[in-house]
Amino acid sequence: MKTLDRPLDEDDRAFADFADIRDWSAIAGPNDDKSGPEVVRAIVQRVTAATDWQPWPLAAGEQIDPVLASWGFTTKRNSTIIVFPGLAFADAQNSGWCAYEIGPGDIAEAEAGLDAHWGDHLALATKYFGEPAYVGNDSSPTFLDEWGPGAGADKRHLAAWTLPGADFRLFSTKPTRDPLTSAVGVSYAVYIN
Secondary structure, eight states, X not given: OEEEEEOSHHHHHHHHHHHHOSOGGGTOOOOSSOOSHHHHHHHHHHHHHHSOOEXXXXXXTOOOOTTOOOEEEEOTTOOEEEEETTEEEEOOTTSEEEEESOOGGGHHHHXXXXXHHHHHHHHHHHHHHOSOSEEEETTSTTXXXXXXXXXXXXXXXXXXXXXXXXXXXXXXXXXXXXXXXXEEEEEEEEEEO
């Protein structure tokens, strides 16, 4: 198993960007299975009307792919945020602890790494969003559905904050032997109502 342990700077900036949004309902869109240019244009219109985030530009002659159901934005803090009609997350690839190339004998070590670094992420999120509405982990026999139906699926840790028009969820991936989990870390997303 290999690990990376990086500062939480990218997550810090993304949390600040998410905390700037006073009401996520202005960004919410029809959360159906539609995709394509109309869906993307609607996302861009809603996000730019509610924030100062800049949408990714299209290159000259570039068309929006018919399979796309999301679009990316750059914030004033230089975060990259991907927005779907019912979800937003930061593309923070160089932040925090992660383990990868996990082998069958590495599960306990991966769990220990997640446990050791979870608190730093939780403290950072609490700095921006206040005390969470829920904090739990997979040691609880009812963890799978404690926050909501299936919310704990494939997770080792989960914390949730109720925001206007959304829930912010911080979670870690549960390492498993079968099927073998190849990588784990702490992630987060805004689930827009």
